[in-house]
Amino acid sequence: MVKRSKVPDFERMAREAGYRIIGIEQLRSNRWLITLSDSDQHTVLVLAQARSLIGSADVQDLWELVRLRNPATGILLALDGSFTPAAHHTCAELRDRRLHLCTSLPPAAPSTVEESSACNVLASSR
Numbered sequence: 001m002v003k004r005s006k007v008p009d010f011e012r013m014a015r016e017a018g019y020r021i022i023g024i025e026q027l028r029s030n031r032w033l034i035t036l037s038d039s040d041q042h043t044v045l046v047l048a049q050a051r052s053l054i055g056s057a058d059v060q061d062l063w064e065l066v067r068l069r070n071p072a073t074g075i076l077l078a079l080d081g082s083f084t085p086a087a088h089h090t091c092a093e094l095r096d097r098r099l100h101l102c103t104s105l106p107p108a109a110p111s112t113v114e115e116s117s118a119c120n121v122l123a124s125s126r
Contacts, residue, residue, distance in 0.1 A: 008050065008079055010034055018108030019044065033065065038108040042072035046105070050079040056090035059101070063094050075100045 014021050019036040026032050030050040038044055047062045066074035083101050091099055
């Protein structure tokens with residue numbers, strides 16, 4: 001994986017997807033917690049990871065954050081990476097419809113997120 005020289009442009013990413021940024025916390029050099037608000041003022045937590053493979057421990061970390069903060073949606077965002085089979089399995093086992101594994105930030109339209117199945121991997125259109 002190529003090392004990133006700067007923080008991803010989360011503001012642009014969120015704006016293009018139709019969200020408003022409430023806050024950004026850098027948890028590690030390659031991990032951020034982004035709190036967003038959608039058009040209906042629902043809170044969306046995004047745990048963004050800049051690694052080539054995202055595993056089950058990352059899914060569990062997102063689940064804990066979702067349980068503690070109780071947002072409408074929790075997204076584990078793989079920046080230039082993908083999810084391991086164990087990550088998909090863990091997400092399915094948790095059976096929390098708020099959890100979504102994504103490779104790009106889904107649109108903020110409420111019907112888009114609600115209609116997607118839990119733990120659905122949204123392929124990047126780029």
